[in-house]
Each structure stands twice: as structure tokens, then as C-alpha cells.
Amino acid sequence: MASAITLAADAPTLSAANTGFMLICSALVLIMTPGLAFFYGGMVRVKSTLNMLMMSFISMGIVTILWVLYGFSLAFGTDSGSVVGWSSDYVGLSGIGKMELWDGYTIPVFVFAVFQLMFAIITPALISGALADRVKFTAWALFITLWVTVVYFPVAHWVWGTGGWAFELGVIDFAGGTAVHINAGAAALGVILVIGKRVGFKKDPMRPHSLPLVMLGAGLLWFGWFGFNAGSWLGNDDGVGALMFVNTQVATAAAMLAWLAYEKIRHGAFTTLGAASGAVAGLVAVTPSGGAISPLGAIAVGAIAGVLCAMAVGLKYKFGYDDSLDVVGVHLVGGVVGSLLIGFFATGGGQSDVAGLFYGGGLDQFWKQCAGVFGVLAYSLVASAVLAFLIDKTIGMRVPEDVEIAGIDQAEHAETAYDFSGAGGGAARTAAAAPAAGSASKKVDA
Template sequence: MTLAAAHANTGDTAWLLAATALVLLMTPGLALFYGGMVRTKSVLNMLMMSFVSIALVTVVWLTAGYSLAFDDDAGGGLIGGLEHAGMAGLGPDSVQGTVPTLLFATFQLTFAIITAALISGAIADRAKFGAWLVFVPVWALLVYVPVAHWVWGPGGWILDRLGALDFAGGLPVEITSGASGLALCLVLGPRLGFKKDAMRPHNLPMVMLGAGLLWFGWFGFNAGSALGANGLAAAAFLNTLAAGCTGLLGWLFVEQRRDGHPTTLGAASGAVAGLVAITPSCGSVSLLGALAVGLAAGVVCSYAVSWKFKLNYDDSLDVVGVHLVGGIIGTLLIGVFAVDTMTGGAEGLLYGGGLGQLGKQLVAVLVVGAYAFTVTYGIAKVLDKAIGLRAHEDHEHSGLDLTVHAETAYDHGVLGHGAPVGSHPVLSAQKVKPQE
């Protein structure tokens, strides 16, 4: 990495500071989104898997991850060097482009954090917390860091040699987390009662709050990736808003036609699907392209989340159906909707660019997806043999909150577990059965 002998631009720095805080907020937002989707007995475990990812990935990133991802290429376009391991040589006066290098490194750290946390949704309710503590740092170093270098690092082969475009993380974040989630849930196997018991979200207001925080943070995620307070950031910001809206509407349209009911869970999931898809393309497509990308993701992902029942893989909270499928849609559609006014040269199929860019995007999707799935599957198999990934059946049945963390999210006596329903005036009056 070359550190420019220049002063940081104060406007760009101020915007990236705000964007970094926004992206970090996405992980607690994700914790609420996931926490509301599980049953009452595993809420805290779900929250903890996201929160502990902040600490684990931060340590890995600062010691070696940032250097391996963003140092000059060490050969073959596959990985960076270790010149700045432990953030060595990166003082407050070091500049990356127009912002302090330490700020750029922190901004990129927040991406790595949420990518790891996203995976937890695929294995909700049944993974050992201790195994998760081991999995996250190993996965971050072996999967996320190399892919981040390929896509964004100096000399990375996807960026410099293939020429595929990814503005804010469709490949390193969305496709990597989705493919890795699929690998993990295949190794772990389905939850007890999968396809037999109702496993409905226990707190839909929490889901909606989490989705709102994710949407709020996504403006930092996408517009912040312009790395400056400029017109490109403004365009990415507007594209992000537009795609989230059409994703939400597309999902609700499918629900209304298919099921006869537009749901709050569908609204939250559709917005997230649209935001996932616009992540790689927000800096490449026009506003009309962003509307189309979000709509395509909302419609397709609303069907994709049901594939797990047909194909018999238990992706608990639809990481595959939303993040993998949505990431693929957004990355590929760059090859259809990219405009030179955004990219500075590359154009999609609908704007006279032919099939060339679409082909590049397809190669990147296939390679990154296959790499993330294969390496994650290998990590999971090794950990399963060494320490076991799956929680004990009794713990899973009783709930991981109590058996792992010795806590419960709610007073189960009030909810009916500690006392008969009839002894509680509200529950008795409403004739509500206690939840598991």
C-alpha cells in the first residue's frame, strides 16, 4: 500500500467518520433483526453471536486482516502482505486517498464485522456458542480477508485483472456470507422439528426495528464506499434508498398474490433484499437501474427463501435466500444496467456494453461463491471433528439462552412458563397460549 504524502480532506474525513459509525450500528441492528426472528428460548444467544463478532473480528483485523487485505499484493492477486500487521507504521498522519489511513482501516473493519455476523442467521437455534468463538476469527482470516483483497485490495485479481465491478460488497459481504451460511447449515444439519414444528418469529416489532436500523446504517455502507463527500456518494445514497423501497414493494406484491396477506416480516425482508442487491451496484447503475435491481431482488428472494424446504437445508433465518441470492442478483445486474456516467467507462448490456461486463460479473460470482462455500465447509468439518459444532440436543430443546448463557430474554413466569396461564390476568383474558 502506498501512503500518500498529503493531508486528509476534512470534508471527506468527516463523512467517512459518520459512515463508519453507521456501518458499525448495522451489527446491533442485525442482532435485533435476527433476535426477533427466532423463538423466545434463543433470543439472547442470537444477539450474542452478533455482538461477539464485533470483538472477535476487530482483534483479527487489527493484528493481520487489514494488512493482508489492503497491503500491496504479495503475488498472484490473491493476498496482500504483512507490512502493516498490527497497524504498524500507520500513524495519524498516514493518508489513504483523501482520508486518514486509520479511518479507512476502521471503515473496512466494520464491513468484515457484519459479514461474519450475517452468517449466524443460517445456524440459529442449534450451534455451540464456544464453536462460534473459534469459527469467526478463523473464517475471517481464511475467507473474508482474501476475497476482500481480490475485490478491493491493490493488485487483487478481480479488481485489476478480471475487471468485475463491486462498489460496496456484493462479493466480499453478501455472496461470501450467504455461501458460507449454506456450508455451515449443511454441516450442522436441520433444527429439531424442522419442517414439522412452527418456528415463527417471536417478536415482529423487534424485527422491524432491526430492519430499520439496518436500512439506516446501509447509507453509510454504500454511500460511504465512495470514500468522500462527493457526487458519487450522493448517487449511491439515492440508489440505496430507491432499491430498498422497490425490494420491499416487490416482496409484498408476491406475498399478496401468493398468500393473500402482505406481512410485516415480508416488508422487512423485502427491504433488506433490495438493499443487499444494490450494495454491489449502487455506484454503477442509474436511478432507474437501482429501482429495477431492488424490485428484482424483492421478487426473486421472496421465492428463494422457500427453497430450503424443497432442498432440505435448514437456513434458519434465510441468509441464503436473501443474502446469497440477493448478492448474486445485484452483482450480475451490474452487467445489465451499468452506465458509464457512474462507472467512468464500463457499460452494461442495456447501455451498449454487450455481454462482456456481464461475463466478468458471472465469473466473479462463481469463483467467490465456490471459494467461500468450499473453505467454510472445510473449516466447519474440522471444527466439528475437533470440538463439535452442534449444541447438545437437550440444550437445543430447552433453548440456548438458559443452557449456554444462564439467562432468559423474558420473564417466563409472566409468559406462562412459571405459572399457569389462568393465574396471569392479561394472558387469561386474552386466552393466549404461552410460547415455547
């Protein structure tokens, strides 16, 4: 009886503070997807702007429904063979009580489910940046549906689900270096190897049409990422969430500065695109590592990621793969860098007592990180390429060449991002005013 009383006393109880904090974090993570849409939308040419925005926004619809129907169950249900989960109570979220707590934490299952939903939404949206200008919207919607089912939900279970092989191995991934960024970056590489390059790749100028939009998107991502990272501890009773919050800011700043310094040395200028890309690279790299390292370690992780990602974005020209908006160079490379550096910079005083090489822990954790990184990378690369191949051979993955040249927005969405000929437009006003000005001139002359 005493034992039972002790266990009851030790059982977690609902924390209103942690629950409110996690709901706010969930909203912060959700705003990252529109932020990503603006970030990508500004980086493409005018004729592809709306399509780029829609490729992110459609993920918010599709993934939400799939998550409720079976995604949460596959990712966080009872383990089956260390590969996937399943719990009938989670199907349709119908067997969950509104006050039922999540697995030893002080927040409801519903709160955990909606927080993780936001991760599931943004991960396929990340892939879209590699496919700009050339993918049918229906094919993209089908790809999202299949990809989250076959790739994201199982990988989330591997990394974060009790019983998942990476979780049980001891791979550290605080908020998604493997499950989100390596997963999305490897998928992007797999798909573009199947569908090929844009028309005019390495020949035509494909510069960003709106750098202010890029900076706005990067700012929203930076803002939302605090929820993404700090919220992943599911509360802040022990200060780990606060450590992650600080390290998120520090690593992002270091990566931005490092990218700009590399850019200045290599190309002779500090660009706004470089600042935005460097910030995202830092956010990616600190995502898996920030709970295990110190703020000084965050500076090192961010700086290393900033330089290596800046170098990596040029590899597409060397190797000939058309990663339109540098998803491979930033998310895949940044995720790999951040995940592997845990094996060197983990202090043993953060989220766990695991120490990296520089803190006397040897290389044991580094090898575990390698297993997680390359296991997820290989699976996502191959599975994503297979899915893209099957879609391409059935309904077709790419738009016709003439549509790609003319602009995908009008063909796929019957809209354009900017109305240059509407009332009040500069060109229209000039054209309308020209005859009147001419008549007035003739009157005066007469």
C-alpha cells in the same frame, strides 16, 4: 524540478470534510451489526433470542482484535500473487502515521482501516442467521476466528485490494455484493450442509417470536446501510457517493414493494416479515450495483431482487437444507442478482465509464461479474464447509439435542430474554392475588 513541483501540487491533501464524513459512515456501518442482531433475534423462537443476539455481538469483539493484529494487512497490504496482501506496517496498525493518507485518497489510513473493519465485523455476523438454535457458542467464536482469517480477509483483497484478481479483472463491487453478501451467504450454505437441520425442521412451528424486533432491526439496517454504501466511495467530491445514497433508498423501496406484491399474490397477505425481508433484499442487491446504475435502474434491480429473493426463501423446503433465517435466500441470492445485473444496467456515467448491455456496452462486463460472483461463491462455500467440518470433528459444532429442544439461551448463556416470573409479571401477580381474593370472597360470604 518542474515535474517534481507538479507532482507535489497534484498529491492529495487531507480533507477534513471527507474524513469527518467517513468517520460518521464508519459509525453507521457499526450500528448495522446490533441492527442485524435485533433483526435475527426477533425472527427466532423465544428460547433462542439471546443466543442470536450474542452471535452477532461477539463478532464485534473477535473481528476487531484480529483486524488490528493482521486482518487489515491481509486484506489491504501489498499484493502477493493476486490472492492476499501483506504489509508489516499494517500489523498491529503500528507502522501507520496518524496523518498518513490512504492510497491516493484524502482520508487518513486509520479512517479507511476503521471503515473497512466494520465491514469485516458484520460479514460473519450475517452467517449466524442460518445457524439459529443449534450451534455451540464456543464453536461459533472459533468459526468466526478461522473464517475471517481464511475466507473474509483474502476475499476482501481479491475484490478491493490493489492487485487482487477480481479487482484487476474489473469486477464491479461498490460496497460488498461479492465480498460481503455472496461471501456470507455461500458460507452459510456450506456450514448448514455440514451441521444439518434443526430438531423439528419442517415439523414444528418455528415462527418469529417478536415481529416488532424484526422491524426495529430492519430499520437500523436500512439506516446504517447509507453509511455502508455511500461511504464506500471514500468521499463525495464527484457526486458518486450521492448517487449511491439515492440508489440505496430507491432500490430498497422497490424491493420491499415487490416482495410484498409477490407475497400477496402467492400467499394472500402483506406481512411485516415480508416487508422487512424485502427491504434487506433490496439493500443487498444495490450494494454492489448502486454506483454504476441510474435511479431508474435501481428500481429495476430492487424489484427483480425483491421477487427473486422472495421466491428463493422457499427453496430450503424443496431441497431440505435448514437455512434458519433465510441468509441463503436473501444474502446469497440478493448478492448474486445485484452483482450480475450490473452487466445489464450499468450506465457508464456513474463510478466508471463501463456500460452494461442495455446501455450499449455488450456482455463484456456481465462475464466479468460472473467470474467474480462464482469465484467468491465457490471458494467461500467449500472453505466454510471444511472449517465447519473440522470444528465439528474436534470440539463439536452443535449443542446436544436436549439443549436444542429446551432452549439454547439458558444452556449457553445462563439467561433468558424475557423474565415471565419476576416481580410485577402478570402470571406472578395473578398467582399472588388469588388467595387474597379468595379470602376476601369468603369474608363477604361470611
